[in-house]
Amino acid sequence: MIRSAMFYLNKNKAAIFETALRCVRLCREKGIEPIFFEEDREDIGRHLPELAGSRFLQQPDHAQVDVMFVFGGDGTMLRALDLYLNAGIPMLGINLGRLGFLLETEADELSEALDRLLSGDYEVERRMMLQVEAQCGGQIIRAYATNEVCISRGMSQRMIAVDAYAGKVLVDHYIADGLVLASPTGSTAYSLSAGGPIVCPGVSCFILTPVCPHTIQNRPIVLPPDERVTLRVDMKEMREGIQLSIDGQAVCGMRNHDQVVVCRAPHDALLIRFPKERNFFALLKDKLSQWSL
Numbered sequence: 001m002i003r004s005a006m007f008y009l010n011k012n013k014a015a016i017f018e019t020a021l022r023c024v025r026l027c028r029e030k031g032i033e034p035i036f037f038e039e040d041r042e043d044i045g046r047h048l049p050e051l052a053g054s055r056f057l058q059q060p061d062h063a064q065v066d067v068m069f070v071f072g073g074d075g076t077m078l079r080a081l082d083l084y085l086n087a088g089i090p091m092l093g094i095n096l097g098r099l100g101f102l103l104e105t106e107a108d109e110l111s112e113a114l115d116r117l118l119s120g121d122y123e124v125e126r127r128m129m130l131q132v133e134a135q136c137g138g139q140i141i142r143a144y145a146t147n148e149v150c151i152s153r154g155m156s157q158r159m160i161a162v163d164a165y166a167g168k169v170l171v172d173h174y175i176a177d178g179l180v181l182a183s184p185t186g187s188t189a190y191s192l193s194a195g196g197p198i199v200c201p202g203v204s205c206f207i208l209t210p211v212c213p214h215t216i217q218n219r220p221i222v223l224p225p226d227e228r229v230t231l232r233v234d235m236k237e238m239r240e241g242i243q244l245s246i247d248g249q250a251v252c253g254m255r256n257h258d259q260v261v262v263c264r265a266p267h268d269a270l271l272i273r274f275p276k277e278r279n280f281f282a283l284l285k286d287k288l289s290q291w292s293l
Helices: 016-029 038-047 074-087 107-119 280-291
Strands: 004-009 033-037 055-057 067-072 091-095 123-127 130-136 139-145 148-152 160-166 169-176 178-182 206-211 221-223 229-233 243-246 249-253 259-264 269-273
Touching: 004 016, 004 074, 016 033, 016 067, 016 107, 033 038, 038 055, 067 074, 074 091, 074 139, 091 107, 130 148, 130 243, 130 249, 139 243, 139 249, 148 160, 148 229, 148 259, 160 178, 169 178, 169 206, 169 221, 178 229
Parallel strands: 004 033, 004 067, 033 055, 067 091, 091 269
Antiparallel strands: 123 269, 130 139, 130 259, 148 178, 148 243, 160 169, 160 229, 178 206, 206 221, 229 259, 243 249
């Protein structure tokens, strides 16, 4: 039963506080307690003073929070998943952006969405996540990724060389502008732009896609989800500017022989879905048609 909802807000969206207030009022009418992040307390008090007496938490707690409402666009959902995957709380994406490929409902559908939550008319979709450990410039970086991990030439004007291993077996030596390792969710993001295959979200796997490879023999490869995939910079002549990115966000510069190890995360993303026509294939058609404009 849904008794409480934690609000994850993209405060850069123009209508965020107006939408959050409307959702709070609907929640209270329907018996759902709204909870906010402690880091948002000052902004809530300034923009929505009537909510100053709400409950605030430092982190989402599964014992106190039944669902997380994510207000924003796909990038907002990516950040929420990367930060709070371990909480094990299902997330409902409320679209304040454009297509909202990962999001499930629109701001003007909030009342209906809450009714469906309360009546149990929803499913929780599980999506494979990536667990990332990188050695970059002498530091260790650990993170989760929803879409992809990428090593790219960054600010360099020339191609880079990266070795990819599945376990201890060399998959290939890539000379390219970059190398993308994507999840099924990420198969419709950067990997798709680089020529990788589209994978249904329910198919667990890794997609290894070179970006503008030097030779046409370097083709995208689909790897099983139980592999530990290692991407290692292997340059004969090292150049400055090689970049590690996770879910489209630059993380750090890379030196020669730095590497990234990626495996399946111990937890899947939990996304609330309502039975309706707006399924994966309908969204995919919408996305591809937008690209063709």
